[in-house]
Amino acid sequence: MKGTLTICVAIAVLIGLSITSAVSFGQSQPRTDGPGRVQQGAEPHPNITRAIRALEAAKVDLQDASHDYCGHRAAALEATNAALNQLGAAIACLERRGASTTSEPVTNNSEPAAAPAAGIERHRYIRAAVNALRSARRDLQVAAHEYCGHRAAALEATNAALNQLQLGLACDSR
Secondary structure: OHHHHHHHHHHHHHHHHHHHHHHHHHHHOOOEEEOOEEOOOOOOOHHHHHHHHHHHHHHHHHHHOOOOHHHHHHHHHHHHHHHHHHHHHHHHHHHHHOOOOOOOOOOOOOOOOOOOOOOOOOOHHHHHHHHHHHHHHHHHHHOOOOHHHHHHHHHHHHHHHHHHHHHHHHHHOO
């Protein structure tokens, strides 16, 4: 009797764990109706959402950088903040217009991260910010909507941040 009870409890625990795993796995996968189409209930702005995450990562890297790179780090941080503000306004604009229910296709534009150089890299935070900004730029370039003109403004600010970081790296190497 005691052995049967132990087996029943073990089976119930295993069933519960497999149901939990199946539910969480299903939620983490993008849902599509076919190539280039997203099911209802999926993330409505996946490219914009990924761009926001990349810009936030770049912002953290820029804040963690050790010095100012001849003033270009601060300018890049300002441009990154401007891009984030534009993307917040983009989503708000679509929601006001009632267009947030139309999903854009999910694209996978991520490229493998560059391999770190041997030893400690001198500009690791700036290079990480550059990689994150490039990722944001790719996502903004393929976003399906104009987002009331805010997508283009965010892309322009992202490019400005990248330009500032290139200038900063050049200034620091002199």
